Amino acid sequence: MATRFSLCLHIIITSLCSTVYSSDISCRNEDGEPVDWFIIYKLPKYKIGEVGSGVDYMYLDSSAGSWQMSKFMVNTSQGAIGSTLNQLYTGKAYKSNSSVYGLYNDAPPILDYIQGYGHTKGLLLFDRSQGFWLSHTIPHFPSFPERGYLYPSSGKVNGQTALCVTYQYEQFLRIAKQMAYIYPRFYNCSVPAAFLVDLPQLAQLCEGTKPTLASDKRVEQLFSTQGDKFVSFVKSEHFVDGADTLSSQDSEAYEHTPYPRPSEVLPAPKLMQCLLVTLVTFYGLSVDSCRAVIFPILIVSFVEKMGHFYN
Template sequence: MLRMEPYGACCKVIIVFLCFPAIRTDITCRNEAGEPVDWFVVYKLPKEFGSGLGYMYLDSAVETWQMSQFTVNTSEGAIGLTLNQLYLGQAYMSNSTVYAMYNDGPPDMDYLKGYGHTKGVLLFDHAQGFWLSHSVPHFPYFPERGYQYPSSGKLNGQTALCMTYKYRQFPIIARQLVYLIPRVYNCSVPSSFLDDFADLAQLCEGSKFPLPSSSKNIESLLSAKGEEFVHFAKSERFVDDIYTGWVAQELGTDLLVETWQRQNRELPSNCSLENHAMNVQKVCLPGPTLFESRHDHSKWCVSTGLEDQWACVGDLNRERAQVMH
């Protein structure tokens, strides 16, 4: 503000400085309103229920599944709002953030043998970030192209799990990825992160590591709000169905397993061990919404006993070809 006094040739200058604290926007999973959320799950419905773009939504603050008012091909919903921190925020051009996009079926690229059947996105800075694990081939698109959803993802059901983690959890996540041999098709690991993420930087360069001496590894991860997640990672040396041979036995519970079941490819339900893995034939979501497993490309399992209360969202189908992925 400048004020001139009416005497002589002098002027009195009063300068007012308005100081505001810098506004820092944390990288997190975002809910349907664009607000930070600890975790969320999206269940995209098969095309038999309309456009093939509708989805149901659940997060850490919502007690039951809700039908979203948005469609998965717009950036107005939880997945789009979360990924727009990478796209619109141009975090992919920043030296203060790490990101990695991986998919065994990348967008606009041919499938290649030798990579794990795994799909996801990491984005974080030195404070925190998110891990989005999903089942959608050819997704998400390269950052320069902005948020898009592939037309190939309309037909079948799909799932996505987003988790918000503090920085200290991401080196653990990166080490788990080494077991999976992900096909990283777009990424950036700035020099200030290399001490903690040398392995991730090599994955970004397309390097394949010698397989870890152990065929599998399990890690406990704490979300930003202190929620515990258990992550199972196996290499191709673990030649068994992950659900029957490991997850059910490790958790000590029978599992109902929903994965894409295609004729003559799926593994039958298995009750040969102490804890069983049984295939889901039909899925019923609130609405009610009922569809057959053969129309569902998602990968998840739940404990049969309510007292166990385990729910897992993953990458692998129960089929013979993926026993070694």
């Protein structure tokens, strides 16, 4: 009898431990299981010679060897993004004082557009153990927690991307400092009192206040739960780069555009390696103006030949 009781107790404890592990806040893969990181590319609706659904997407994660076409659609709560966000929506984490969350988007759902915020979109959800940072390009997304998972019609026409990385708690202290520089528009967030000492910048941002910055730019190395390194480059609105990487003609032309100079946004010199990028042309100027950068940028394709990519 004692042996049977001991066996039952061992099974119960093992089951509880497994439950706690699987319930840790993290990015989720296509099957809803924890994953270190994933990348999604939602295909544009209009492609060369065909019209798609606008909600199909390709998927890649830390355990997959190559890109794969998802069997799900991005406008359903199934799949990687839906499973990841459901930790906030169905888990009711937004009502908990033991976790921090923040939804930010310069074009938030329902609300009117307000100038002055960084052109950035994403979601943070974490507790004292770990959590995830989802960075994406989708306007009017994600929806408010009370409404559950909803994918906006405005995110169907153009191609969209999303990167989700699972981090341990201490990494979010660094991420919060990066957030202060990009000044995202948090339209729904919560930083419980127990986290205020560790996350003063994030608390300020949730209140709509700009934190004081030590400089006009910042670079931070972040490590996922499995040890993969991600480098975060951020700059404030006060960052001004020199024009030495541009020709005099291009430099003058950039003064009349709302876009940053190429040397402001290309991390190749910092990483000390070449980068593959897509050639983007705007106002008659091209990324080729970066030709003087020490570490060259390799032009691989034209955006206009591949459909509509970004908003």
